[in-house]
Amino acid sequence: MQVALRSMLRAVPAVAALCGERVDWGKRPAKDPYPGICLHLIGDREGQTLRGPDGLSQGRVQVDCYAETYTGAAELAAAVRHALAGYRQGGFRGVFLESQRDNTERGSNEPDRAARVSMDFLVNWRESNA
Numbered sequence: 001m002q003v004a005l006r007s008m009l010r011a012v013p014a015v016a017a018l019c020g021e022r023v024d025w026g027k028r029p030a031k032d033p034y035p036g037i038c039l040h041l042i043g044d045r046e047g048q049t050l051r052g053p054d055g056l057s058q059g060r061v062q063v064d065c066y067a068e069t070y071t072g073a074a075e076l077a078a079a080v081r082h083a084l085a086g087y088r089q090g091g092f093r094g095v096f097l098e099s100q101r102d103n104t105e106r107g108s109n110e111p112d113r114a115a116r117v118s119m120d121f122l123v124n125w126r127e128s129n130a
Helices: 002-011 013-019 070-084
Strands: 023-025 036-049 052-067 092-104 115-126
Touching (some): 002 036, 002 092, 013 036, 070 092, 070 115
Antiparallel strands (some): 036 052, 052 115, 092 115
């Protein structure tokens, strides 16, 4: 799911126009320019039946949209939200926006830190398209 989600976001024209290929899992590369996206797998659970796993999993993915300004972060977040909310294609059986929050990583002595908009998506995923 992680590889497919990253590839899908990089291929969305509105997202790519704002951040190019700067979509990464876990953390943003050092000195990577803004704007950019950082993805985090918050949780993942495998579906179960009385016969064992059913092949469908549901994960929670946090999508952090960073930019030098709040306006830039909000614009990138809107492009991501438009691309992901309700997405259903390939192994993705449904992606749903769970929550969104705005914040910054700025501290009193760090005026050059980025603004951030974070969103949590519930991702229903099946590895095989069967």
